Amino acid sequence: MTRDVVIVGAGVEGLSTAHALATSGVTNVVVVDRDAIASGGTGRSAGIVRCHYGVPEIAALARESLTVFSEAEERLGSPVGFEQVGYLVGIGEDNLAAFRASLAAQQALGIDTGEVGHDVAAALWPVAELDDFASFAFEPQGGYADGYATAHAFAGSARSLGTTVTQGTAVASIEVRGDAVTGVRLADGTGIATDAVVVAASAWSVPLLSPLGIELPITPYLVQEVLIDPGVDLGARPVFSDMVSKQYVHQRGHELLFGDSGGFERPIPDPDRYPTHAEDAAIERCAEKALHRFPGIADPSVKTTSTGMIDVTPDWNPIISATGIDGLFVAAGFSGHGFKIAPAVGRLMADIVLGRPSSVPDVPTETFRLSRYDEGAPVLSKFPYVGASKIR
Ligand SMILES: Cc1cc2nc3c(=O)[nH]c(=O)nc-3n(C[C@H](O)[C@H](O)[C@H](O)COP(=O)(O)OP(=O)(O)OC[C@H]3O[C@@H](n4cnc5c(N)ncnc54)[C@H](O)[C@@H]3O)c2cc1C
Structure with a gap:
């Protein structure tokens, strides 16, 4: 053949x-x-689908891809489970300058994003504690797909x-x-x-x-995520990147999927062998961050956890x-x-x-x-965030 x-x-x-x-x-x-x-x-x-990146070429790839996610049935002939609930990112004082520069660069690329205040963020996520954020950005076209x-x-x-x-x-x-x-x-x-x-x-x-x-130069890493039943109906809420506690959350049905963006992914020797459920330490860290950020969730309980392998370059x-x-x-x-x-x-x-x-x-x-990599010319964010994993 x-x-x-x-x-x-x-x-x-x-x-x-x-x-x-x-x-x-x-x-x-x-x-x-x-x-x-x-x-x-x-x-x-x-x-998770969003364009908030400090690498302009990644932001542009995400921008171009949005059209396909939102028009999947016309373009691909079948749905991709895209829930266009928007994408909210909250930032601390330490990253405010980088955040504003990154937003300006994203807007220059034609990305529909903008800085919003605590009032808007509170309306989007009423159960969240938002006092420790300095500012937020909202991308109405973001969300998550399957x-x-x-x-x-x-x-x-x-x-x-x-x-x-x-x-x-x-x-x-x-x-x-x-x-x-x-x-x-x-x-x-x-x-x-x-x-x-x-x-x-x-x-x-x-x-x-x-x-x-x-x-x-690719190393397999383990990522761990935790699914929490909030115990209340939250309605449709945007994906939320919490760049203060370093976590992300989005809804899966009426449950909430939490992941850590604080750089806790770790290398594993074999891409085919890793735990199928999150480790206790990861669950505890997640629960602590979730409880701090969402005190308005009445009766949360860990529903299940999931893990996966990611292929990490330098x-x-x-x-x-x-x-x-x-x-x-x-x-x-x-x-x-x-x-x-x-x-x-x-x-x-x-x-x-x-x-x-x-x-x-x-x-x-x-x-x-x-x-x-051999040329010493890595692709790096022009506006890196302190303390966050490098994929911002
Ligand atoms: C838990 C988790 C959460 C994530 N969350 C997000 C997110 O929110 N947003 C986002 O943008 N990205 C996210 N990612 C990353 C994203 O899902 C991946 O970057 C993307 O799916 C990788 O696709 P891929 O086609 O490169 O690899 P894969 O989907 O891994 O496909 C590689 C394929 O190669 C096949 N294969 C391997 N060896 C051989 C061989 N010798 N012969 C034939 N076939 C072979 C495998 O069976 C596999 O199907 C997440 C990843 C994980 C694991």
């Missing part, structure tokens, strides 16, 4: 890339996954255009002759001939590329790039924030594969090149 492009990994990044290639007329494409669509980080994602549904929507739409998605099919190795890709070898011993391979296999990309002399930004090998590309290292940008990432990756200029405004194709 010969394909124009083989994509390794049926997570949201691989499938979005397949979809972008298909809408460009490149449909002799197969996406292969060792397990199932969205079986990796995508299916575990909190799915990772599983989004991956399936991209897969369904790409399939309807002619792309093949094959599950339960592990890629064992990438075949190269001289300086160019010739195909992939599957775990069952068969092969697929191609002169273009996109590796979109999260932290599992590392062992696929290392035999070719490409060492991806600058906490993705690698969307050619490699030194002709026809070999990588879209990995999304560092825990790849969901909200995935629709535009697919377009950018397709542009790189097809050797054409970026179709994503404000995001040149070379921005997330792999070589930036």
Whole structure:
């Protein structure tokens, strides 16, 4: 079998890339996954969608992706569970200057965001204690979507255009002759001939590329989240990034999903082995922060917890790039924030594969090149927040 492009990994990044290639007329494409669509980080994602970033190119990818989330049924043919409840971020005095500079940069990119006062924030989150914030910003178009549904929507739409998605099919190795890709070898011993391979296999990309002399600087990390039953009906509330206590919260049904943004993610030796439930220390930290921030929640109880693996790079930004090998590309290292940008990432990756200029405004194709680490040119926030994880 010969394909124009083989994509390794049926997570949201691989499938979005397949979809972008298909809408460009490149449909002799197969996406292969060792397990199932969205079986990796995508299916575990909190799915928060927002544009509040100090890296302008990430903000622009998020801005472009918003249109796809909000028009998913028209564009992809099926819903992605997008709840456009808005995104509220609260900031402390120590980060106020960086926050205002970041907001101005976001607005210059055309992002619908603006500073709001305590009165507006209190109306959006009446049960929250807000006195220790210096200010807030609100993005009315933010919210959260469903990772599983989004991956399936991209897969369904790409399939309807002619792309093949094959599950339960592990890629064992990438075949190269001289300086160019010739195909992939599957775990069952068969092969697929191609002169273009996109590796979109999260932290599992590392062992696929290392035999070719490409060492991806990606480390698997554990993230832990806690689902709390508030004991009261809160109505629909925006996603809330609390940059004082360093936590984020969004509703899942009438429950609240809490995550920590204080840098407590930790490296794990094996991306396939990590606890399936949050550890006691993580639950206690979460409960403490939640109780401080939401004293108005009458009778909270921990409903359940969830965990996941994120693929972290040294600058906490993705690698969307050619490699030194002709026809070999990588879209990995999304560092825990790849969901909200995935629709535009697919377009950018397709542009790189097809050797054409970026179709994503404000995001040149070379921005997330792999070589930036060797060049000492990491992609960093222009407006970093003190004490926060690097994905702001
Ligand atoms: C708990 C959690 C919460 C998150 N919350 C958010 C959020 O709120 N907002 C946000 O923007 N981002 C969030 N993220 C990050 C986001 O979900 C990920 O960045 C994104 O889903 C990664 O997609 P991916 O396609 O790169 O990887 P994955 O979804 O992991 O897909 C990789 C695929 O590759 C396959 N694969 C691996 N090896 C092989 C092989 N050898 N052969 C074939 N297939 C292979 C795997 O089976 C897998 O399906 C969160 C992540 C987690 C874990």
